[in-house]
Amino acid sequence: MTETMTPSTDETTDEAFVPPTRFAVPGRIAVSTGTATTWQTATLTEIRRETPDAATFRFAVPAWEGHLPGHHLMLRLTAGDGYVAQRHYSIASAPDDSGHIELTLDHVDGGEVSGWFHTVARPGDSVEVRGPLSGFFAWPGDRPALLVGAGSGVVPLMSMLRHHRARGLDVPLRLLVSARSPEELIYAGEYGDETTAVFTRVAPDGVPVGRMATAHVAPLLAEQPPGGWEAYICGSNGFAEHASRLLVQAGQPVDRIRIERFG
Structure with missing residues (x-):
């Protein structure tokens, strides 16, 4: 990793x-x-x-x-x-x-x-x-990208998502983003079908509240694209440890996880 x-x-x-x-x-x-x-x-x-x-x-x-x-x-x-x-x-x-x-x-x-x-x-x-x-955390758009972020950790991931859309890339990209509430979800108006939002304190009606869990990660790892995912995780120390553990447990190779931590 x-x-x-x-x-x-x-x-x-x-x-x-x-x-x-x-x-x-x-x-x-x-x-x-x-x-x-x-x-x-x-x-x-x-x-x-x-x-x-x-x-x-x-x-x-x-x-x-x-x-x-x-x-x-x-x-x-x-x-x-x-x-x-x-x-x-x-x-x-x-x-x-x-x-x-x-x-x-x-x-x-x-x-x-x-x-x-x-x-x-x-x-x-x-x-x-x-x-x-x-350049360590950079994604040039040449490989399937699984993006996982929390809070302002979504900032570099949004650059990747915007690049994917602007170039009309057909390489698979998925985003899992965690926020305390919908009000605190950065870029809330820009997400589409490629994004799953997780809320840890307050969530919209019908959406469960809680930390990012295996239930969020496992389906993405189950639908591996050709060549597999390159995973990018950005967030606090605690979130990075938690998210990377979830990915590994779901089958993501350790050497294909890139992490940026706050601190």
């Missing part, structure tokens, strides 16, 4: 520069990461409320050379007194959104960067970004 730490929380850690490379899948997508070491100016153009605690922030980044679904970036905020804060964030938008990227951020209690975005930021404000980073 391969894994990394997720970029979608308020963190202060930096990561090593990524050398120039090129990801390519014939008929799918090709992305240069030659600018991954360069800071670029990103201008905020739009803010969309997703849930009471999460919002999507759309940026114009003219020199952005693209990304793969599942990539993340480093964002740098500089205060008037020179104080600098850097955070890793997953990219929510599909790669075909030329010259623009979108980030969906939770309002983290005490988070200085997420707090600024949710209480201060307005269209026209600028930040700096560097990326794309970390």
Whole structure:
């Protein structure tokens, strides 16, 4: 089982520069990461409320050379007194959104960067970004994808889903997403038949409440597509452990599970 730490929380850690490379899948997508070491100016153009605690922030980044679904970036905020804060964030938008990227951020209690975005930021404000980073969790659209996320862990998975739709890919894709309630389900209006939502505290009438369970996972593993699933899990430490255990118990090969964790 391969894994990394997720970029979608308020963190202060930096990561090593990524050398120039090129990801390519014939008929799918090709992305240069030659600018991954360069800071670029990103201008905020739009803010969309997703849930009471999460919002999507759309940026114009003219020199952005693209990304793969599942990539993340480093964002740098500089205060008037020179104080600098850097955070890793997953990219929510599909790669075909030329010259623009979108980030969906939770309002983290005490988070200085997420707090600024949710209480201060307005269209026209600028930040700096560097990326794309970390090809480990990337999905170029070349293999069946089983996506499993909880809370804001759905952000990089939504980039994959949007890419799948934008390109009209016929490769199988399924999404299992967990939220505490329908009100807290990020991107609720975008899901279709490929998605199963699980609610842990409050659910719509007729939908059981509870954690993601074997009953949610087993049917997907039973309908293995040719070549089998490549599984992508994103969420908190506890959720990642729980979800990966469910997948393995249902028959998913350990070496075909990719994990990003909050923390």
